[in-house]
Amino acid sequence: MDKYDYIIAGAGCAGLSLLHYINQDSSLHQKSILVIDRNLKKSNDRTWCFWEEGSSDFESLLTTSWNAISIHHRDQNLYLPTAPYTYKMIEGLSFYESIISKAKLNHNIVWKEADILSIDDQAVYWEGGSATATFVFSSILHYNPVFKDAESIHQLNNMAKSHTVKPFLWQHFKGITVEYENEVFDPSTARWMDFNVDQQKATAFMYVLPISNKKALVEYTVFSKSILDKKEYDDPINSFLAVHYPNQSFTIQHEEYGAIPMTQNSFTTRQTSGYIPIGTIGGAVKASTGFAFKSIQEQTKKIAVALSKEEQPTAILKKTRHSFYDAVLLDILYQERMSGAEIFTRIFSKNQASTVFRFLSNTSSIFDDIKIMVTLPTRLFLLTAIRVLLRWK
Numbered sequence: 215m216d217k218y219d220y221i222i223a224g225a226g227c228a229g230l231s232l233l234h235y236i237n238q239d240s241s242l243h244q245k246s247i248l249v250i251d252r253n254l255k256k257s258n259d260r261t262w263c264f265w266e267e268g269s270s271d272f273e274s275l276l277t278t279s280w281n282a283i284s285i286h287h288r289d290q291n292l293y294l295p296t297a298p299y300t301y302k303m304i305e306g307l308s309f310y311e312s313i314i315s316k317a318k319l320n321h322n323i324v325w326k327e328a329d330i331l332s333i334d335d336q337a338v339y340w341e342g343g344s345a346t347a348t349f350v351f352s353s354i355l356h357y358n359p360v361f362k363d364a365e366s367i368h369q370l371n372n373m374a375k376s377h378t379v380k381p382f383l384w385q386h387f388k389g390i391t392v393e394y395e396n397e398v399f400d401p402s403t404a405r406w407m408d409f410n411v412d413q414q415k416a417t418a419f420m421y422v423l424p425i426s427n428k429k430a431l432v433e434y435t436v437f438s439k440s441i442l443d444k445k446e447y448d449d450p451i452n453s454f455l456a457v458h459y460p461n462q463s464f465t466i467q468h469e470e471y472g473a474i475p476m477t478q479n480s481f482t483t484r485q486t487s488g489y490i491p492i493g494t495i496g497g498a499v500k501a502s503t504g505f506a507f508k509s510i511q512e513q514t515k516k517i518a519v520a521l522s523k524e525e526q527p528t529a530i531l532k533k534t535r536h537s538f539y540d541a542v543l544l545d546i547l548y549q550e551r552m553s554g555a556e557i558f559t560r561i562f563s564k565n566q567a568s569t570v571f572r573f574l575s576n577t578s579s580i581f582d583d584i585k586i587m588v589t590l591p592t593r594l595f596l597l598t599a600i601r602v603l604l605r606w607k
């Protein structure tokens with residue numbers, strides 16, 4: 215077997231982010247690295263949005279950004295400035311290409327396109343080959359969350375219903391980038407959550423991200439136990455566009471689907487000294503919202519720092535009061551005790567976007583937390599908090 219210092223199994227968001235931070239550290243340039251993915255000819259398969267203060271390593275890759283968001287529920291229309299945060303958009307392909315092209319200049323990095331069959335502590339196996347390393351960083355899920363066929367939908371939905379992974383919801387969505395002939399969008403504001411759509415007996419909203427006054431990514435997003443059939447996302451999107459921009463012609467420039475697991479249960483607790491799960495399977499997805507891009511950056515940067523200091527890298531996240539809040543919110547959504555539309559509208563109607571962003575990115579102060587909590591029904595949240603506390607390990 216070929217032996218490397220590191221194997222990065224899965225060159226998606228987490229794998230390539232890790233490669234980016236390793237590559238930025240000159241003390242790690244001599245490390246031999248195998249990057250392996252079933253598809254290294256990346257496509258624009260997803261669009262990431264995230265908020266941050268100031269700028270990051272990926273500033274030059276941004277498609278666009280906003281300084282205001284809006285929330286809509288029944289007759290409530292909330293327009294909120296995001297300062298000091300900016301809400302930003304990066305297209306998957308620019309992110310992948312930028313990191314891959316820079317990493318290809320480092321001849322200690324070996325690229326392999328293959329379907330990984332299994333991963334052991336310090337070893338990766340694919341058809342016709344295998345390799346070992348001091349550390350294997352894996353973001354390979356044993357199933358494909360981007361649903362392709364009925365069989366996989368069935369499996370995913372069973373997973374959400376199974377007792378072992380409760381509470382478990384999917385954040386699933388279809389997004390299309392539309393370009394109108396006329397100017398119909400306000401590019402200054404990201405329509406973050408418009409709950410005036412079919413709720414699918416769960417929580418659903420339209421997410422409209424204007425890239426210019428003619429072009430926007432329009433995404434129908436649902437938090438529920440079951441993923442919909444692909445075509446079921448089309449009706450809500452089409453009726454939303456017909457109501458908001460009547461008699462206007464547009465072309466569809468891009469489509470994307472996604473299903474992000476919303477759970478506190480880690481997919482893989484089998485981190486060992488030589489196998490480190492990262493990204494979605496490394497617990498980087500925020501259980502109550504599905505946001506992951508920013509926490510993947512934090513997680514992989516931390517790993518690169520540990521490697522540079524020759525310390526044992528880890529992706530295990532400590533249980534904090536924020537993960538407890540997440541568990542409570544998720545439980546309420548899972549048990550259908552209150553709709554997401556009601557929860558998020560209440561929170562945003564009484565708080566600045568910056569307070570909510572801090573709360574959702576685990577950086578809020580206790581004072582911020584109290585401001586959020588008083589907007590929600592005390593009895594329901596207290597009873598759920600007690601229930602969650604009883605199973606909290």
Ligand SMILES: Cc1cc2nc3c(=O)[nH]c(=O)nc-3n(C[C@H](O)[C@H](O)[C@H](O)COP(=O)(O)OP(=O)(O)OC[C@H]3O[C@@H](n4cnc5c(N)ncnc54)[C@H](O)[C@@H]3O)c2cc1C
Binds near residue numbers: 507
């Ligand atoms: C469409 C979409 C939009 C999203 N938008 C946002 C957003 O706006 N903001 C946000 O914060 N989060 C978002 N997310 C959630 C999260 O940021 C992404 O899912 C992110 O890509 C997760 O990173 P990852 O590295 O764990 O997985 P991935 O990026 O999916 O990477 C996994 C890699 O493993 C490879 N692979 C899988 N199986 C095998 C195998 N058997 N052999 C070899 N290779 C394999 C895949 O080809 C892929 O390259 C979105 C997710 C999706 C799906």
